[in-house]
Structure formats: C-alpha cells, structure tokens
Amino acid sequence: MGMTITEKILAVHAGVKEVSPGEIITVKLDLALANDITGPVSIREFSKIGVERVFDKNKVVLIPDHFAPAKDIPSAQQCLEIKEFSQEQGLKHYYEVGRMGIEHCLLPEQGIVVPGDVVIGADSHTCTYGGLGAFSTGVGSTDLAVGMATGEIWIRVPVSLKFILHGKPKNPWVSGKDYILAIIGKIGVDGAQYKTIELTGQAIEDLSVDGRLTMTNMAVEAGAKNGIIAADDKTIQYTKARAQRPWQVYRSDPDARYENIIELDVTHLQPQIAFPHLPSNTKAVQEAGDVKIDQAVIGSCTNGRWEDMVMAARILKGRKVHPDVRAIVIPGTQEIYLRTVREGLAEIFVEAGAVVSTPTCGPCLGGYMGILAKGEKAISTTNRNFVGRMGHPESEVYLASPAVAAASAILGRIASPEEVL
Amino acid sequence: MMKNVILHGKVWKVGSDIDTDVIIPARYLNCSEPEFLAAHCLEDVIPQILMKVKPGDILVAGKNFGCGSSREHAPVAVKHAGFSCVIAESFARIFYRNAINIGLPIIVAPEVARTIKEGSLLEVDPVTGMIRDLSEGKAYQGEQYPPFMLEIFSAGGLIAYTREKIKRGGVKQLG
Known part of the structure; x- marks a missing residue:
C-alpha cells in the first residue's frame, strides 16, 4: 500500500x-x-x-x-x-x-x-x-x-x-x-x-x-x-x-x-473575506457589502513575506490611505524589511500614509502595535478573527489578502483591488 | 502513579468553537502565572469566574473546544480557575494534548455535551470515561483515553511521565 x-x-x-x-x-x-x-x-x-x-x-x-x-x-x-x-x-x-x-x-x-x-x-x-x-x-x-x-x-x-x-x-x-x-x-x-x-x-x-x-x-x-x-x-x-x-x-x-x-476549481474564485468571528465565515469580496474599516494590517506569519509586500505596494503606489484609516505594514523579517527599503516599497507605504513596523506578531494577537478600540473594525492579512483577537472584545477583524487589505485601506471600507485601480 | 480520583462538580456550559483567545486573551500572555491566568479565564463568557466557579466544577462545551493557538496558558487557566474536568463534543487537537500533558482531565462525550443541563451535578471517572448526572439520575459513557495517553494521564502529566522514563533509561538524550 x-x-x-x-x-x-x-x-x-x-x-x-x-x-x-x-x-x-x-x-x-x-x-x-x-x-x-x-x-x-x-x-x-x-x-x-x-x-x-x-x-x-x-x-x-x-x-x-x-x-x-x-x-x-x-x-x-x-x-x-x-x-x-x-x-x-x-x-x-x-x-x-x-x-x-x-x-x-x-x-x-x-x-x-x-x-x-x-x-x-x-x-x-x-x-x-x-x-x-x-x-x-x-x-x-x-x-x-x-x-x-x-x-x-x-x-x-x-x-x-x-x-x-x-x-x-x-x-x-x-x-x-x-x-x-x-x-x-x-x-x-x-x-x-x-x-x-x-x-x-x-x-x-x-x-x-x-x-x-x-x-x-x-x-x-x-x-x-x-x-x-x-x-x-x-x-x-x-x-x-x-x-x-x-x-x-x-x-x-x-x-x-x-x-x-x-x-476545487479556482478559475472563477474571487478574493475572499472571512467575516467575524471565525476564519470559516467566508464570502467573496464583492458580497461583503458596505463595511467601514478603522484599521488595515498587512503582515504576520500568514502574509508578511516579500510577495505580500509587493502586492500591497502595487495597490498603494501613488494612492493615499483613507483619512479615517490606520494602515500598518509589517514586513515579516529583517531581510524583507531591508528589501522593502532598498526597492522603494517602504517609501510607497509611507507616502500613502501607512506606518511600516519592525517585524513583530504584535497586532495579530492583540499584543500591541495596532490594538482595536471598542466597536472598531480592522481588515487584516492575519489568520484569526476570533472575538477580541486584535483588541477589545467588541472589535471586529475581517481576514483577507494583502491586495484586498491595501484596497480597503484606500477606500476606508472593504473593497476589491479593481475598485482602486 | 497518580491515584485515580472520581470528580464531582456542578456543570458550567459554554458553546461550540470556544477558541483559546476567548479562554485566555493574548493581552494576558505577558504573564504565565497560573493564578493570574485563572483570574482572566473565559472572562468575556463567564465574567469574574473565580467568584462563581467552585473548586471541582465541570466545564461542558460543544464541538472544537480550545481551537486556535497552542498556548498552554489556556488549559492552565481552566484548571486553576477551579474546573476539575472539561467535557466536550470534541476538542481541538493541541488543546487536547496540552490538557493531558498538564494533568487536566478532559473527556469527549458528545451526548453529554448536547443534553446535560447547566447547574447539574456530575460525577466523573476520567479513567473509565463514565459520567453520571446525579441531578437527573442518568449515566453516560464518554470516550476513554487511548492506552498511551492514559499512561501519561495516570503518571500525572507528560513531565512526570518523561522524568520516570528517563530514570528507567527509556529515553536517551541524543545530543
């Protein structure tokens, strides 16, 4: 056998x-x-x-x-x-x-x-x-x-x-x-x-x-x-x-x-969003409805790699983070961090109005570096959206890809990349 | 070898997919003292748990209890909050291992999880998996530990088990 x-x-x-x-x-x-x-x-x-x-x-x-x-x-x-x-x-x-x-x-x-x-x-x-x-x-x-x-x-x-x-x-x-x-x-x-x-x-x-x-x-x-x-x-x-x-x-x-x-045939798959409070609570981004966000997190052990930084930068380049939104970009390692600096991605992020942090798990598990207040909503490239995962028990986390998180940061609501390009 | 103990306690019920962030939020993980963790155990589900749970009480959950992170702080918090045992329809695998490893009795018993009432008085034998509802006069057979896990459980947890094994020469250090 x-x-x-x-x-x-x-x-x-x-x-x-x-x-x-x-x-x-x-x-x-x-x-x-x-x-x-x-x-x-x-x-x-x-x-x-x-x-x-x-x-x-x-x-x-x-x-x-x-x-x-x-x-x-x-x-x-x-x-x-x-x-x-x-x-x-x-x-x-x-x-x-x-x-x-x-x-x-x-x-x-x-x-x-x-x-x-x-x-x-x-x-x-x-x-x-x-x-x-x-x-x-x-x-x-x-x-x-x-x-x-x-x-x-x-x-x-x-x-x-x-x-x-x-x-x-x-x-x-x-x-x-x-x-x-x-x-x-x-x-x-x-x-x-x-x-x-x-x-x-x-x-x-x-x-x-x-x-x-x-x-x-x-x-x-x-x-x-x-x-x-x-x-x-x-x-x-x-x-x-x-x-x-x-x-x-x-x-x-x-x-x-x-x-x-x-x-599974991915030919017609659309970018996915996992709604609070379980990673299985997924919908296509087009079906998300009007969800205003207060924070966008791009990073973590799930999506803090080079390709993720590139994806986010392609969308944020020459655009601005929505005035009501905090965008937090966290390259996963020092090597990725240095590359985002050398290849101009860090500049794109900062010019867009995002912060770029040193590598840390920080906000993903509600540690620090981007904790949510009561009632706040975040779109995040992390892996869990459990109750209170990123801060206050009455805050909400929506899981998505770096492209969707970046697009949402710009529009201030959950959005697909096509909406900003 | 730990003596087998029959557990008695009142039932506290929680739902399905209770994750480790709910059992012990990460904001408290800058400390690993059991008493501190216990004070914040399930605080958004059972606020001020230490004032309410009596030593020996039994936590009964739905499916996938303990899903999420590997934090051993979760079963430690449950144990030190006073719960003598957790019964659930199913457990997430890391939580299950962690509970056995730290000596928190944990039993898979789907029927109990579905039918038992909050506040019922239970008698539990963690070794045989026998669960008696003394309030309703009913008995249920929960799943027994696989023999290997029973050995770890009976030793009082993985550290005691390993210490014994090393003493007997069953494990040699490689390095």
Missing part, C-alpha cells in the same frame, strides 16, 4: 519502513521551536524533567517575536528568559531584535527548516513549513519542553485529506490566501480536525513558495495537524539558496490512502 508524503516523513523519523493512520509513533525531531510567550513556560517545564542540556543546541530555536520589541515590562522579562536560556544552552538559533523576524517567516527564509524535516513548535502556526514539504505541527509548551529534552515526540499518524486545486484564476488578484480561506470556508474550522491537509493541483504548482507558505500556515484554522505541499522545482530553487542542512524530497505514492479527496 502506498504512503502519503506525511506518512513517509513520519516513517523515516520513526525509523520504520511504513506507518498507517491512527498508529501512535515516536519520531525524532529536526527542530523544536518556541517564542517569547510559549518559550518561558517550556523552559520552566524543561527544568523539571531532570536533564541539564537540550538534546541538540543546533536544533532548538527560540525567537522573540510575539511581544518583541518588548511592549511592556512583563514582556521584556519573558524575552529575557528565552535569551538567557539560549545563552546558557549555547543555542545556535536565537535571534535578537534587529536580526529576528516573525518565526514562521524567518525559519524558511534563513534555511533553518528544509524539506523533509519533522518540526514541532510551541506555536500553532508551526504548520507553515508544510509549504516546503516538511512535516510540522504546533504543540503546547510541555510537549515542546519534552522535545527539547529528548529530541523526540509522540505523534498519532494523521489521516490525510487531499485537495486538488484546478485551474488558473481569472482574477489576477486572487492569491494563496484566497485559496486557503475558500477551503476553510468550505470545510469549516474543524473540517480537518486531527488530519493532514495535502494540497495539490495546477493552482498549487503555479503558486510561489511564499504563496504556498501562506496556505499551509492556515491549515490549523481548519483544525488540521499539518498542511503539506510536495516539494517541486520551485521549492528546490528556494531551498538551494538558503538551506543550512541537507534536505530530502518526499512525494505521495499514486496509491496513497486519503480519507477524502476534495476538488
């Missing part, structure tokens, strides 16, 4: 020939990741296990990105805790403010994660790396602590759902973000509970690596354990330029088992 990519990666890391869905296995980790919120809890739990050192100082990654640069004294303490632990343990992959980035933008960009890896992270969006053909999943701080100590984690092998995305969108502004919102809208926020979302088809092959990472990033928003896309020539080119380690490409066998195969 054939195996899926996910099953093949898990089998290799468990040291067995094959695995089947439902089986509980122990796999070796290529990376264990935490941030300034989950890291301190992991470090505390790690200290109770009874080992002195992490399993491999090159494979434990700590990134201050959520409330960093520190937003207040308690956040500064949390950042300090992961910094001190990194120093004590001699961790290779700790990145201070000024060199860091949003973790799920930074790790692929710097070649810290490569195709074929098994990665756990104490951050639910760790599933992002599936876009490179790695198995990666979010865990809590205690699981991560044990991973840091032992270099292993137990996993129940997930069943896989195969999505085949056919066609080429007629609307040039339709992106990976719109594909994944459409999928979550179709299957619901628990539509892939405990399962793998394997993304295939012409529309996926046509996406850039940035666009693919956006899609796998949001697999968790459908409850999935992981999202995955087979590495192809684009992935290899991307990896070659960055990889710090050797990599391994896996593909699903033609006779691999899937619980379900779901086909």
Whole structure:
C-alpha cells in the first residue's frame, strides 16, 4: 500500500519502513521551536524533567517575536528568559531584535527548516513549513519542553485529506490566501480536525513558495495537524539558496490512502473575506457589502513575506490611505524589511500614509502595535478573527489578502483591488 | 502513579468553537502565572469566574473546544480557575494534548455535551470515561483515553511521565 508524503516523513523519523493512520509513533525531531510567550513556560517545564542540556543546541530555536520589541515590562522579562536560556544552552538559533523576524517567516527564509524535516513548535502556526514539504505541527509548551529534552515526540499518524486545486484564476488578484480561506470556508474550522491537509493541483504548482507558505500556515484554522505541499522545482530553487542542512524530497505514492479527496476549481474564485468571528465565515469580496474599516494590517506569519509586500505596494503606489484609516505594514523579517527599503516599497507605504513596523506578531494577537478600540473594525492579512483577537472584545477583524487589505485601506471600507485601480 | 480520583462538580456550559483567545486573551500572555491566568479565564463568557466557579466544577462545551493557538496558558487557566474536568463534543487537537500533558482531565462525550443541563451535578471517572448526572439520575459513557495517553494521564502529566522514563533509561538524550 502506498504512503502519503506525511506518512513517509513520519516513517523515516520513526525509523520504520511504513506507518498507517491512527498508529501512535515516536519520531525524532529536526527542530523544536518556541517564542517569547510559549518559550518561558517550556523552559520552566524543561527544568523539571531532570536533564541539564537540550538534546541538540543546533536544533532548538527560540525567537522573540510575539511581544518583541518588548511592549511592556512583563514582556521584556519573558524575552529575557528565552535569551538567557539560549545563552546558557549555547543555542545556535536565537535571534535578537534587529536580526529576528516573525518565526514562521524567518525559519524558511534563513534555511533553518528544509524539506523533509519533522518540526514541532510551541506555536500553532508551526504548520507553515508544510509549504516546503516538511512535516510540522504546533504543540503546547510541555510537549515542546519534552522535545527539547529528548529530541523526540509522540505523534498519532494523521489521516490525510487531499485537495486538488484546478485551474488558473481569472482574477489576477486572487492569491494563496484566497485559496486557503475558500477551503476553510468550505470545510469549516474543524473540517480537518486531527488530519493532514495535502494540497495539490495546477493552482498549487503555479503558486510561489511564499504563496504556498501562506496556505499551509492556515491549515490549523481548519483544525488540521499539518498542511503539506510536495516539494517541486520551485521549492528546490528556494531551498538551494538558503538551506543550512541537507534536505530530502518526499512525494505521495499514486496509491496513497486519503480519507477524502476534495476538488476545487479556482478559475472563477474571487478574493475572499472571512467575516467575524471565525476564519470559516467566508464570502467573496464583492458580497461583503458596505463595511467601514478603522484599521488595515498587512503582515504576520500568514502574509508578511516579500510577495505580500509587493502586492500591497502595487495597490498603494501613488494612492493615499483613507483619512479615517490606520494602515500598518509589517514586513515579516529583517531581510524583507531591508528589501522593502532598498526597492522603494517602504517609501510607497509611507507616502500613502501607512506606518511600516519592525517585524513583530504584535497586532495579530492583540499584543500591541495596532490594538482595536471598542466597536472598531480592522481588515487584516492575519489568520484569526476570533472575538477580541486584535483588541477589545467588541472589535471586529475581517481576514483577507494583502491586495484586498491595501484596497480597503484606500477606500476606508472593504473593497476589491479593481475598485482602486 | 497518580491515584485515580472520581470528580464531582456542578456543570458550567459554554458553546461550540470556544477558541483559546476567548479562554485566555493574548493581552494576558505577558504573564504565565497560573493564578493570574485563572483570574482572566473565559472572562468575556463567564465574567469574574473565580467568584462563581467552585473548586471541582465541570466545564461542558460543544464541538472544537480550545481551537486556535497552542498556548498552554489556556488549559492552565481552566484548571486553576477551579474546573476539575472539561467535557466536550470534541476538542481541538493541541488543546487536547496540552490538557493531558498538564494533568487536566478532559473527556469527549458528545451526548453529554448536547443534553446535560447547566447547574447539574456530575460525577466523573476520567479513567473509565463514565459520567453520571446525579441531578437527573442518568449515566453516560464518554470516550476513554487511548492506552498511551492514559499512561501519561495516570503518571500525572507528560513531565512526570518523561522524568520516570528517563530514570528507567527509556529515553536517551541524543545530543
């Protein structure tokens, strides 16, 4: 019987020939990741296990990105805790403010994660790396602590759902973000509970690596354990330029088992908006109606990559942000930030009346750098629109692509890119 | 090995898709002290929870409880708010793992989630999954933990389980 990519990666890391869905296995980790919120809890739990050192100082990654640069004294303490632990343990992959980035933008960009890896992270969006053909999943701080100590984690092998995305969108502004919102809208926020979302088809092959990472990033928003896309020539080119380690490409066998195969034709797909308060509450932008916005956020581990900056800049160039709107652009890493400066995108954003921030998760989870007041509405390229996610419990978040967020920033209401061009 | 404890408590009901931002909003994540997190647990759903929930009470939710972020602060907040157990139609996977890992009993029982009344008095055996509604005189069988998770649960959580395993030489550090 054939195996899926996910099953093949898990089998290799468990040291067995094959695995089947439902089986509980122990796999070796290529990376264990935490941030300034989950890291301190992991470090505390790690200290109770009874080992002195992490399993491999090159494979434990700590990134201050959520409330960093520190937003207040308690956040500064949390950042300090992961910094001190990194120093004590001699961790290779700790990145201070000024060199860091949003973790799920930074790790692929710097070649810290490569195709074929098994990665756990104490951050639910760790599933992002599936876009490179790695198995990666979010865990809590205690699981991560044990991973840091032992270099292993137990996993129940997930069943896989195969999505085949056919066609080429007629609307040039339709992106990976719109594909994944459409999928979550179709299957619901628990539509892939405990399962793998394997993304295939012409529309996926046509996406850039940035666009693919956006899609796998949001697999968790459908409850999935992981999202995955087979590495192809684009992935290899991307990896070659960055990889710090050797990599391994896996593909699903033609006779691999899937619980379900779901086909989607994207030819006539329009840009998607997820209305409050669930990522599955999706509509085409043309059906959004008149929704006035107070803030537009362009960034995050979902849409803070270079391609996202380019998309937003194409729309904002020579135009002005609506007088009633705050537009906040957050390049995901220092490298992307520098490129937005060098290639003139930062100037476009600032001239349009937007702010450009240093990399941070900040507003996405209501941390800082763009918190919503009572009754305010934001359009955002982030991944969650739960009650109170970006601020006051009576504020609202509408999820969309960078193109739609930029167009909406200009018109002061939810708008499609065609309306401003 | 933790002794098996039968739990007794009054039911607090919440709906479906209760996400971790609702369980503990990120604005409180600049601190990880259990008592602080407990004070803000579900504050937009059950305001001033610590004044209302009695130690041992049981949280009963709809489907997909704990969806969203991986923050372990969420089950920690629920546990320290006084809840002895969470019963739901289904759980998001990271929350489920986290709860077992930190020793918060958690049971999948769709029928209980759908039919039980707010305020009912329950008796729960987390090991067998047996749930008795003492107010209505009914009994329900919730899902049992898979054997491997039961081992972790019975050890008192993943840290205690791992500590034991390392002592016995079952896990060798690679590095």
